Amino acid sequence: MTVENPSSLNPYDNLPAFDPGEPGSFSPEEREELLRRYYPDYRPDRKATLHVGPNKGEVLPDEVASILESRSILATEGLPAVPSSPDIEVDLLVIGGGGAGIMASIFAQEAGARVLMATKLRVGDSNTVMAEGGIQVALGEDDSPVQHFKDAYRGGHFTGDPELLSVLVREGPEVISWLVKKGVLFDRDPSGNLSLRKGGGTSRPRLISAKDYTGLEVVRVLKEDLLNSGVNIWEFSPAVELLQGPEGSCAGAVLRDVDNGSLKWVKANAVLLATGGAGRLHIGDFATSNHFGATGDGLVMAYRMGARLLNMESFQYHPTGVIYPSEMAGMLITEAVRGAGARMFNRDGKRFVQELETRDVVAASIIRECEEGRGVRTPSGHHGVYLDLTSIDREMGEGTVERRFPNIVKLMGKHQVDCTKQPILVYPTLHYQNGGIASDTSGHTQVEGLYVAGEASGGVHGKNRLMGNSLLEVFVYGRRVGVDAAREAMSRKPFSWHEVNLGHVDRFQRDLEKEFPGTSRPEAPILFPDYRKHPHPARS
Amino acid sequence: MIQVWINGKEWQVPEGLTMIQAMWHTGHEVIHGIGCLGGVCGACAAVYRMPGNFRLFNALACQTLVKEGMAFSLIASYPTQRAHYDIEQIPDAKEGLFTLYPESATCRNCNACTEVCPQGIDVRTSVWQAAFGDFKGVAETTMSCVMCGLCVSRCIAEMAPHEIALYARRAYGSRELPFPENLRQRMDSIEAGTYDEELVRLTRLSADQLKTECGAK
Ligand code: SF4
Ligand code: SF4
Ligand code: FES
Numbered sequence: 208m209t210v211e212n213p214s215s216l217n218p219y220d221n222l223p224a225f226d227p228g229e230p231g232s233f234s235p236e237e238r239e240e241l242l243r244r245y246y247p248d249y250r251p252d253r254k255a256t257l258h259v260g261p262n263k264g265e266v267l268p269d270e271v272a273s274i275l276e277s278r279s280i281l282a283t284e285g286l287p288a289v290p291s292s293p294d295i296e297v298d299l300l301v302i303g304g305g306g307a308g309i310m311a312s313i314f315a316q317e318a319g320a321r322v323l324m325a326t327k328l329r330v331g332d333s334n335t336v337m338a339e340g341g342i343q344v345a346l347g348e349d350d351s352p353v354q355h356f357k358d359a360y361r362g363g364h365f366t367g368d369p370e371l372l373s374v375l376v377r378e379g380p381e382v383i384s385w386l387v388k389k390g391v392l393f394d395r396d397p398s399g400n401l402s403l404r405k406g407g408g409t410s411r412p413r414l415i416s417a418k419d420y421t422g423l424e425v426v427r428v429l430k431e432d433l434l435n436s437g438v439n440i441w442e443f444s445p446a447v448e449l450l451q452g453p454e455g456s457c458a459g460a461v462l463r464d465v466d467n468g469s470l471k472w473v474k475a476n477a478v479l480l481a482t483g484g485a486g487r488l489h490i491g492d493f494a495t496s497n498h499f500g501a502t503g504d505g506l507v508m509a510y511r512m513g514a515r516l517l518n519m520e521s522f523q524y525h526p527t528g529v530i531y532p533s534e535m536a537g538m539l540i541t542e543a544v545r546g547a548g549a550r551m552f553n554r555d556g557k558r559f560v561q562e563l564e565t566r567d568v569v570a571a572s573i574i575r576e577c578e579e580g581r582g583v584r585t586p587s588g589h590h591g592v593y594l595d596l597t598s599i600d601r602e603m604g605e606g607t608v609e610r611r612f613p614n615i616v617k618l619m620g621k622h623q624v625d626c627t628k629q630p631i632l633v634y635p636t637l638h639y640q641n642g643g644i645a646s647d648t649s650g651h652t653q654v655e656g657l658y659v660a661g662e663a664s665g666g667v668h669g670k671n672r673l674m675g676n677s678l679l680e681v682f683v684y685g686r687r688v689g690v691d692a693a694r695e696a697m698s699r700k701p702f703s704w705h706e707v708n709l710g711h712v713d714r715f716q717r718d719l720e721k722e723f724p725g726t727s728r729p730e731a732p733i734l735f736p737d738y739r740k741h742p743h744p745a746r747s
Numbered sequence: 748m749i750q751v752w753i754n755g756k757e758w759q760v761p762e763g764l765t766m767i768q769a770m771w772h773t774g775h776e777v778i779h780g781i782g783c784l785g786g787v788c789g790a791c792a793a794v795y796r797m798p799g800n801f802r803l804f805n806a807l808a809c810q811t812l813v814k815e816g817m818a819f820s821l822i823a824s825y826p827t828q829r830a831h832y833d834i835e836q837i838p839d840a841k842e843g844l845f846t847l848y849p850e851s852a853t854c855r856n857c858n859a860c861t862e863v864c865p866q867g868i869d870v871r872t873s874v875w876q877a878a879f880g881d882f883k884g885v886a887e888t889t890m891s892c893v894m895c896g897l898c899v900s901r902c903i904a905e906m907a908p909h910e911i912a913l914y915a916r917r918a919y920g921s922r923e924l925p926f927p928e929n930l931r932q933r934m935d936s937i938e939a940g941t942y943d944e945e946l947v948r949l950t951r952l953s954a955d956q957l958k959t960e961c962g963a964k
Contacts, residue, residue: 328778328781328782328790329782329790331782331788332782332783332788332790336782336783336787336788337783337785337787337788344930344933345933346929346930346933347929348929351941351942352937352942352946353942353945353946353949356946356949356961357949357960357961358961360957360961361961361962365954365957365958365961369949369950369952369957370950373946373947373949373950376946377937377942377943377946380930380933380934380937381934381937383930384926384930384931384934387920387921387926387927387930388835388921388926389834389835389917389920389921390834390916390917390918390919390920390921390922391920392886392890392916392919392920392924393927395924395927398928399924399925399927399928400927400928400929400930401927401929401930403929417890418890420787420890420891422787423787423788423893424890427892427894427913428913428917431829431913431917434829435831435832435833443778443779465778496785498782498783498784498785498788499781499782499783499784500782532763533763534763534764534765534768534812537784538785538786539785613890613891614786614787614891617786617866617867617891618785618786618810621786621810621811622812735776735778737776738768738771739771739772739774739775739776
């Protein structure tokens with residue numbers, strides 16, 4: 208690890224004068240060219256072609272291909288025999304305890320299903336709790352769900368699934384209303400309306416938020432209601448493999464208790480994957496804003512069972528992750544600061560992109576500045592650009608930053624950066640998995656009995672997500688898929704434990720051996736990133 | 748390199764690491780006591796001492812840099828009493844606090860909770876605000892609470908100030924604040940089917956037509 212000597216290398220020592228002059232906007236051709244050359248998704252390096260499984264032939268980032276074309280962690284010494292009876296039988300097994308998993312569990316229980324929630328860390332440990340910026344919901348007088356639909360579809364570069372999107376925008380207000388009634392405190396304007404703010408890529412102010420603690424505020428409330436709901440909850444019990452039932456359907460899962468290593472066999476009429484994203488794969492060596500457990504476990508298990516994935520080449524690199532001080536690398540500075548008027552400057556103090564461009568364009572522009580030598584060098588040898596919040600206070604009144612972004616001020620302050628007076632050094636950070644497991648509006652994957660909701664799913668956002676639409680997705684689809692999966696689980700034709708097996712894992716491993724003879728494939732799901740053996744470059 | 752004590756054992760680690768990173772650096776596997784790594788989930792509560800100082804400090808381990816001579820341990824979970832309730836069904840929100848958390852009126856003003864809070868929350872004030880029924884005040888005072896439970900670990904009245912605050916915030920949002928008018932109106936027009944036809948039309952367009960219709964802001 209690099210030992211820093213802040214006195215000699217402090218990138219704050221020689222700040223340039225910031226020139227407020229606004230940069231021009233890009234023509235469609237320039238945008239396309241910029242993205243093609245600098246956005247990690249479109250660059251040809253560090254990619255692999257899949258040889259096995261439903262997405263065979265697709266070209267994906269190395270790190271994603273490596274977990275998809277992987278061996279079962281149960282197979283190190285040959286697959287274990289299925290025990291004579293399961294440890295528990297339920298209607299619905301929800302895997303994952305973030306926003307989507309909690310919503311699904313609460314609503315499935317309410318629909319009358321016997322629900323087990325299994326989660327890798329604690330309930331609530333997820334990307335949801337970290338969401339700072341807000342939730343998009345079309346409440347403005349000049350706004351409508353239709354306008355929301357159009358913005359989201361355009362923001363996704365016309366690749367999102369229109370059906371999924373129309374459900375998202377239509378059910379958004381209702382699910383927000385449910386949250387408000389549960390006591391979630393979204394910011395209000397003086398007349399008591401939910402305050403609406405601007406986010407990148409949208410045509411109307413549409414973001415509701417709880418200061419910059421939106422995810423935390425929602426999760427605190429949801430977690431309490433889940434714990435009070437009677438849902439059976441197994442924490443520190445990640446799923447390591449799905450179970451196969453009649454005709455290739457999903458029939459449960461194998462969980463591993465991380466404290467004693469024992470396997471728990473769950474028979475379930477339906478399994479809902481709410482396993483979230485994959486930022487901890489550190490695709491392309493990017494730092495990540497994701498929580499510790501974001502290792503894409505659901506993708507791995509679903510893929511082995513034959514569920515097709517969608518847009519898995521597409522990730523969101525949030526433009527403004529902290530790059531210095533290095534112990535904070537990856538931490539996100541919400542886009543809402545740019546909505547409020549924060550500006551970005553390169554090493555020479557020049558603005559280089561309109562700050563409210565879509566996230567991918569802003570990220571690509573920052574990468575371009577750094578690769579073309581106009582970035583600011585950090586003591587650990589990384590590069591970044593300045594994100595200056597002081598213009599917010601100048602334009603909107605002294606104290607605005609402190610009032611609207613208390614969390615950022617607090618976190619940066621702990622590391623001796625007073626962002627009400629000093630710029631923050633930022634570089635894109637791996638933030639969101641745009642793609643995921645393909646599903647319909649009820650969360651059905653291609654495997655019968657297997658459902659998906661939240662970041663683990665693909666389709667809603669297409670190849671680019673606008674700020675605030677993922678949090679909305681988590682709540683809208685968490686609820687909806689929870690209810691639909693519960694209903695179908697309760698009416699599923701009964702099957703016996705004797706019909707349950709790990710045949711799909713066996714088959715997948717044989718396919719792997721055929722395609723990769725003599726090479727040993729990595730094991731997955733990864734479950735926990737290991738920073739002990741491989742200190743990550745951006746974190747070291 | 749600096750010297751630190753992790754769970755009572757001495758180690759050498761480079762400067763500039765957080766407590767969690769120092770644990771990784773020395774080969775510890777951290778599974779209990781880790782969550783977001785971003786200072787918002789409260790999983791990583793820690794207690795530490797510095798040499799030559801009698802005081803006991805607390806911190807979030809993912810946000811706190813190790814220093815020469817620091818001795819720290821994670822408190823991955825602190826047992827806490829939590830009330831069972833349905834916020835929409837409580838007959839009287841103010842009285843509800845004393846039914847669910849009768850101890851919330853027993854604060855002895857020691858201020859230990861405020862001193863321990865890694866978020867810098869004036870926890871003692873929030874407890875009094877709750878007891879006096881100023882739930883709006885509680886909401887403002889405790890918005891940044893990460894539910895780490897460190898205040899519980901110190902409270903001499905054996906309260907769980909963060910759970911009390913959660914109740915008060917929820918009661919304020921659910922029972923005291925009027926339902927937002929802009930949300931009500933939008934829900935009404937959605938229920939009346941105002942947008943259905945247009946949304947269905949959009950989903951039935953060809954990809955090219957849809958692109959044209961959605962293309963401009
Ligand atoms: S109020 Fe208590 S639980 Fe909340 S952050 Fe402070 S110490 Fe932690
Ligand atoms: S620690 Fe307990 S008794 Fe002391 S001030 Fe806080 S709430 Fe009151
Ligand atoms: S790991 Fe979430 S607050 Fe430290």
